[in-house]
Amino acid sequence: MxxxxxxxxxxxxxxxxxxxxxxxxxxxxxxxxxxxxxxxLQHMRMKAYLRNAVVIITGATSGLGRECARVFFAAGAKLVLCGRNREALEELARELAASRVTEVQTHKPYIVTFDLADPGAIVAATAEILQCFGYVDVLINNAGISYRGAIIDTTTDVDKRVMETNYFGPVALTKAILPSMIKRRHGHIVAISSIQGKISIPFRSAFMDKTTAQGRRPMDVARDVLAIVGKKKKDVILADLLPSLAIYLRTLAPGLFFSLMASRARKEQKSKNS
Known part of the structure; x- marks a missing residue:
């Protein structure tokens, strides 16, 4: 029972x-x-924000800058394509204009040619952009130059050139654009750098590359940049698993990390000299 x-x-x-x-x-x-x-809703908000937004892209002629131009153009942004090679910029503008985008209204890209290593050119370019559009919504500091070599063989002139283009140039451009953003209390500044900003690599002492994302396709990274701007994230590492693990390896086992990187650099240097 x-x-x-x-x-x-x-x-x-x-x-x-x-x-x-x-x-x-x-x-x-x-x-x-x-x-x-x-x-x-987040995706719709991102698309609404970027539609008709004025977006400056430096180093737009190749690599990640070129892919950013494609994805932001497709999102309906008003692009300002910047670089040193006007012919390459005009070619990109024609390519974008010829692309078929049906979801949103697109705008003819505006071209500004200047060298980030020239402070006077930066001031003039900023004045031209603000005179044309009146404001800037997004500044993508993508342009940069690369150099590979042993530190003992790298001249100070090379160091200066790299720093002027990869650091002081973007800083000067940002400072020139920033007052208009502060006045409107609105705007985004995207600083694209390499994973090497967090970890040092042998034979890359002068290197501050801003055009790659360690093994990922530029188009994939460009889409991530688009999403980051739309979601208003602040600090994001765009890298595949292996480069991301390199950051932790550099911290947890620095000896092993430097040994692997030095071996790789020596092989590349030997291949280059042969």
């Missing part, structure tokens, strides 16, 4: 089984639905 306490306990178990079996799936689907709705 089953006691009342046992029957009560069995009833509780059955009730819990029923609730679990009937409620867990709706709850799960509900959570998935809410998350999907959140992502959709």
């Amino acid at each position: 089953v006691s009342a306490a046992t029957r009560k306990s069995l009833l509780k178990v059955r009730v819990m089984d029923f609730i679990t079996s009937t409620a867990i799936l709706p709850l799960l689907f509900g959570c998935v639905g809410i998350f999907s709705l959140f992502k959709l």
Whole structure:
């Protein structure tokens, strides 16, 4: 004979089984639905923000800058393509104009040619852009130059040139654009750098590359940049698993890290000299 306490306990178990079996799936689907709705609203907000936004891209003639131009153009932004090679910029502008974008209204890219190592040219370029558009929504500091060589063989002139183009130039451009953003209390500044800004690598003492993302396709990184601007994130590492692990390896096992990087650099140097 089953006691009342046992029957009560069995009833509780059955009730819990029923609730679990009937409620867990709706709850799960509900959570998935809410998350999907959140992502959709976030995507719509990003597209709305970038539509008709004035976006400056330095180093737009190749690599990541070129891919950023493509994705921001497709998002409906008003592009300002910057670089030293006007012919390459005009070619990119024609390519963008010829691309078929049906989702949003696109705008003819505006071209500004200047050298980031020339402070006077930066001031003149900024004045031209602000006179044309009146404001800037997004500044993407992408331009940069690269150099590979042993530190003992790297002249100070090379160091100065790299720093002028990769650091002081973007800083000067940012300072020139910033007052207009502060006045409007609105704007985004994107500083694209290499993973080598967080870890040092042998034979790259003068290197501050801003055009690659360690093994990822430029188009993939460009889409990530678009998403970062839309979601208003502050600091993001855009890299595949291996380069990301390199950051932790540099911290946890610096000896092993430098040994691997030095070996790789010596092989590349030997191949280059042969």
